[in-house]
Amino acid sequence: MPDFAVLARVSACLLVFSSILLPANGQAQSRREGVAAQTLAERMDAAESRYREALVKVGNNDPDGITESNAALEDMEDVVTACGKQRGCSVPRMLATYKRLLKAGADARAAGDEADASLADDDDLPTGNVPDAASAASLLSEDGERFVRMVQFNPAVQAGIRRWLTDMRPSLMDSHENYQYMRHLMSPAFKRSGLPEALLFGILAKESNGKAHAGSRAGAVGPMQFMPATGRRFGLGVDATGFDTRYDPRASADAAAAYLNERFAEFGNDIEMWLAAYNGGEGRAARVYREFGGRKFWDVDVYNQFPPETKDYVPMVIAAAWLYLHPDEYGVRFPKVDARPATFTLERPASIYELTICLGNSGSRDGYMRALRNLNPRYEPDAWIPPGTVLNGTARLANLYERRCAKGERAELARQLVLSDARGALVGGPPKKPVEPPVSTFTPDASKIATTVATGVPTPPGQPRVHRVSRGDTLVSIARQYACDAGALARANGLEGPRYAIRSGQRLRLEGCAN
Incomplete structure (x- = not known):
């Protein structure tokens, strides 16, 4: 959010500035001076409008909001400076703009303080309802006091931060990069449910490192690692085409949000118990919660009811969430990726492997295989995908596909590598000829033709x-x-x-x- 303290400081400086540069003795303005003064006034009005529009964007989590608000403030400062030099221009009138913005900021903060106070006074929220957007979002917000205390005074969470920043730093970086590609698919579910995005990232990082096809020995799969039975409860499972929707980023995020809201109804504000249930099973968490009269997760008797994996899981998720919110404090520079969503249509048969080779790694350290797989989870990496299929990607991927993969030397090289057979290196055996992928006549419309398993x-x-x-x-x-x-x-x-x-x-x- 733009800092209204900056507005206050600028306003005070301009007040002094106006006392020095106001036109003296009320001298009559010429027609030209009047037009110039009016032009400056119109510029100030336009800058104020841009600033207010930018605040709306900031409130809607639009990343352009901060940039546009700062640019509008700079325009205002330029106008006031010009006004001080222009005969007939009223600096106090310009200063009134800053006063209006200051008052608007104060009113907004007052409303926020009232909401925070009402939440703080309601520690024993009823457990029969899911949280509304305002109350749930404040539980793990950047300035949430409870979360600040958790990090500052809980050695288990601090140890988790230490691990993410040392031997697990590569996993943290990979998780963040993978999440950026899927963010437009996953974050809306948490925002609709009033759940903090940082919690989504923390779970994703610990569960799968942001890999849509991750799986565990116990049978949990997907970016949010749902077990088959739990997945079915929340609408996940094998669909009509044979694809297991637990692998789908959007569907799994929807299910995770529903699951956490269900845990809120059961455990209230105890986020640690939500996470203990997510990892160690809701049945165990509910039994412990009942037997110990709703005592918190960090109570030693409650804590010792959970297996070592869950004792490790809870603080590690919270630590990843905190680092997502406060990377600068810990010297973390998350990788920046161009994750603007876009689609592209295959002009000839291809596989994820072939596309990965021909796309290269321009703009990405590790290339685009993980992004392609995460955004198109129903396709196995070595499966031939028929022409005409629309794949999900990014604006950069769509551009690179047209330049490198639709045709040309890079595309042919990628195909040669994918079709290579190691047996062709053997001397004396039958000749092994690379098999060209078929020019498919099948329609990619799953509603018109049956498909096999998760590959489509x-x-x-x-x-x-x-x-x-x-x-x-x-x-x-x-x-x-x-x-x-x-x-x-x-x-x-x-x-x-x-x-x-x-x-x-x-x-x-x-x-x-x-x-």
Whole structure:
């Protein structure tokens, strides 16, 4: 928010300035002087309007708001300086603009103070309702007193900050970069529910590092790591195309917001208990909450009811959230990425692997594979995606695709690398020829044609064909040969990871293969 203290200081300086530079003796103005003075007055009015519009943007979390408000203030200062030099121009009239803005700022702050006071007086909120936007957002806001105390006086959270800033700093940076690409998909759910965005980031960083396809040994998957049963409760699971929506950033954020609001209804303002339930199970958290009469998470008897993983999880999420809000205080410079959302349409068959190679890493240290996968979670990285498919990306990605991937030397090089087969290096065996991806005639409209598993690969009509395994074949090489998804091929033939062992002479059903 623009600092109204700056307005006050500028106003005081201009008051002194006006006493020095006011035109003396009420000298008559010429027509030209009157026009010049009126022009300055109009400039001041326009700058005030721009400043007020900028404040609206700031209130709506528009990143341009701060820049525009500062520019408007600079315009006002320039006008007052010019007014002091222009005969017939009234500096006190210009100064009235600053007074109006100061009063507006004071009124806004007074209203905010009243809201904060009413919240502070209501420590025992009823647990039967989800929080409204104002009260929930204040729980973990940048200037929230409770969160400040938590960081300043809780050694567990301080230790979490230390870990994020040392051996886990790369994970923190990766989480932030990954989140920027998905922010437009995930943050609206938390804002609609009155939940702080910093909490979303903290959970995301600890759960998945912002990787949409992350999975745990226990079976939790997706950017917010939902277990199958919990996911189903909140609308997540396998859809009509076979895609598990737990991997979808927007859907998983919607579910996480609903889950946390449900925990608010159960535990009130105890954010730590929300997080303990998120990690250690809501059943355990509810039992502990009941047995210990609603005592807080940091009460030693309550704390010791949770497993070590949860004891570590809670302060680490809070620490990541705090760093998201206050990076400068800890010398953190999060990577800046151009994450403006945009789409682009494939002009020829491609895979995420091929696109990653031809796009390069201009503007990104690690390239765009993670961004492509996060924004298009239904496609496996080695699956051929038919032409005409609209992929989600950013403005930069759309531009790079047209320049490097639609056609040209870089596109051909990427395709050659993706189609390469290591068996081609062997001497004396049958020649291995790179298999070109098919020019698909399938429509990408999922409502018109059945699709297989989470890749969205169209299922050709008729019975699936069969491949007889030869010596040297691997599941991946067969999948590339027939332009199908290796994971789908394994599932269709009952092969289990991680080795997906196949034997010479075995017949594999080529379900979902387009070639």
